[in-house]
Amino acid sequence: MNRRSFLTLATCAAALGSSAGAVTGWPRRLTNADGSETALPRAPARILSTSVTLTGSLLAIGAPVIASATTVRGAFFDQWQAVARARGVDKLWRAGSIDLEAAWALEPDLIVVSAGGADSALAQRAALAEVAPVLVLDYGAMAWEDLTRRLAQATGREAEAEALLTGFAETLDATRAALTLPAGRANIVSYNGPGAPNPIARAKGAHGRLLTGLGFDLEDPPTGWQSASMPASADVVRASYEHLTQLSAETTFLLAGTKADAARFMADPILANLPSVQRGQVYGLGKNSFRIDYYSAREVVDGITRQFGGA
Template identity: 55%
Template sequence: MNRRGAIGIIGQAMFMAAAFPAWTQPAGWPRRMTDADGREIEITTPPQRILSSSVTLTGTALAIGAPVVASGTTVDGKFFAQWAEKASDVEQLWPAGRVDLESVLMIAPDLILVSASGADSALAQVAQFSAIAPVLVLDYARQPWQSLAEQLGQATGREDQAAALLAGYDRWIEEQRARMVLPSGPANIVSYHGPGMPNPVAIATGVHGRLLASLGFQIEGPPPDWPGTDAAAGDFVRVAYEYLPDLTAETTFLLNAGQDRVEAFMADPLLANLPSVRAGQVYALGETSFRIDYYSARQIVELLAAQFASGQAG
């Protein structure tokens, strides 16, 4: 390790000693957790300076009020639009896929969050991060944001805040569901890209499928033996464009889309005989719908509640 790195670690140790003298050790700490990478980690005191190397994890951490001071960004150097305004005090670090260890030392975090997968994963740097601060690896691709919130609550001492957030969200979902009049029949969720590209279709048990199911929709997932698909990856099956006409649901929701994408889908001659196209029941889930966290989930539900509140759709 070079001199700058040594100074950074010494500075971190001095910060922790000043913030949490031995005689004021909080009750219930240290805490030991098993992360998504199977490692046993120890977090000695409630974190005060969290560095999230994954922009996807940052939104859920912010939702429970965790003290995130710095975060990785999307590949184009931005935060997700659904929570960017909540992150005005969060320092933007590297774009997804480009880790800068020197900036980690300068931040002097007392907890580092890492995604187990995805373009914003820094899994290869866990050993180097661990020389600076405890590292918690979380797998957002295999669980809903609610369970991530619970894990982050445990890791940060904000269990009560996480529980309150989830309880309030559940009540709000029930309120929105009561306002809605849904179209009849099943619905599917498609990430539509057109010819020459995969067109992922959500599985019924994925995070998007569960979100719409919580509002009362019956989700049609792709057949498990559908020809021309890749293996299921997380919440989606990567469907060959030519097989989209095999979908049978009477309603289609388009992921990461606005009205322009709906119009393109409806005008696609290959899809003209889809039940949802014939019925005129194709709807956008919004531009922030690809990654589901507390903030994007609310935006999706607000959009659907407005769409179906009058019962005129379908």
């Protein structure tokens, strides 16, 4: 990513004014993922998030989230759970379940629903709409920056989103200038071993764009590696384990990986001839890097800084 790209990212939040032109002021009509519209009479003061993935982006712009669904294990995401705790966000149901009585009791004035994913409550959309206006967003089809803008429009937090995106772009710019990167290309692998899909990040996916923004040249996996039995994704190619042996980048980052995961990858005898393994240049991208929002993106940038900052 060149300097012009950074400036574009730094000023992308300014587009909030133009992209939100149809929804300036209140009441607002917002477009859902399926093209339908949701009417909001005023800026919401009590938001219920039925998607643990969307909650992080709401918290990042300071939206008034009163309760959120959790992961299937009953937890919030590590990268923002301290923020949620400090703001008194209640835990709702676990992903894959729903409690309409709890939704009614909380008296929200906006309910946010994911269009897909394990944390989607889309099947209960009609019932939730009886409680409060429902906004449906497809986080799987949007960059985290675009998702932030959409949630800003829904909550009246455009100024906060602008500050967030501008600040992050400035951090990327400053970080890139201070890094000393290894020569050659890099790839990003979700390493699961034999007998399971091993997704590889696409260069224009969320993780690929983040590392490109830090100065890495990303190896883009062939789309033909995509497993026919798995849904396609804009962020990764869900490849089989055998395809990992065909990677050629000199550096490998492991999605949701730690130092221990990097050691396990390098100890895999089937992968012993990979250029990144031969060079000992395999790194965990961080345990919270499985899904990119503002908080996890900052964690990734901080981790890259510690590894390649040269300080």
